[in-house]
Amino acid sequence: MNKVISLLGPTASGKTEFAIFLKKNFDLEIISIDSVMIYKYFNIGTAKPNESILKKIPHKMVNIIEPFEKFSVAKFYSNLLDCINEAHSKGKVPILVGGSMMYFKTFFSGGLSDLENVSESTKKKVQEIFASKDLENIYDFLKKLDPLIAKNIHPNDKYRIARMLEIYFSNNEIPSIALSRYSRNVQCFNNLNLSIIPNDRTLLHNNIEKRTNSMIDMGLIDEVLDLRNKYPKQFLPAMSSIGYKQVNQYLLNDIDLLSMKSKIMAATRQLAKRQITWLRHLDATTVYTSIDYDNIESRVRDFLKS
């Protein structure tokens, strides 16, 4: 009794509805694998199930932190293990549903390297380096410090170069050594992994268009306004996610309503593409080209019986 079902798919592929359908037929516990739905009050733009659905059909890992809090894969992973254990202790099989593929990857590979947390002062130090030096120089520094790690990072990838410096300063070791240190709990679950890779991109794009329009109709702009009023000067990590970012640009008069919509749709399509790239290369999952209710349901039924 250590079964775990995973259902992964790109945005707008209908996985959430499908998980709810499965939950009605089997004794499952839904655990969301979504880096933005974890935030409270980010509802419409994340396509989060509404409150009455969440009440009837609880989703773990949804609405677990405040908008101004910082989250991370590490926090996600330890939370996830707790949720899985809790479900198992209740005799339920957890079903992990979502599209945050790095989170899934972390779960499948049994966790992250054993690293020190990065302190605020270290973060600041790294920021100052980036403010005072050219990216090129910083990359050269990393290349001399740790050629192995630099090889895997593109010189333009500011984000990852910064992260490697943070790792270096917090662990007092070069990143490639620090990252190779694991205190992993070996993945000891009995997994059923199901992926949705839509074979009809046009259909997916149409769904994205419909869903974006309906988000706006449902009041996405008001949701962003409310968040801005509630947290006027705070940095909200989820504000840089799709939908929220573009509505903010619209509210600042940087773009008009029409281009706001088309930018949201484009960003969503790009997200779906990246998610599909992950799915093509994550192994050990059974791939479906669309949500095939009958086939997936019988697959789940067999798995639960076994």
Added chain:
RNA sequence: GGCUUGGUAGCUCAGUUGGUAGAGCAGUGGACUGAAAAUCCUCGUGUCGGCAGUUCAAUUCUGCCCCGAGCCA
């Protein structure tokens, strides 16, 4: 009807003093271990509106035609 102006990649446009063209966006494929819905990389042949003329050579010059915008009647 006359004058002005534009018609170049799916979209917005640049360019060729005549040698068949290139950016941004979109799209595609990919990378990705603590903000990942983030961050980053790869990929550009299109009757240069149509027909004819000049020319060794026209998308570029000339003429006519078609379509759009503006102004004048």
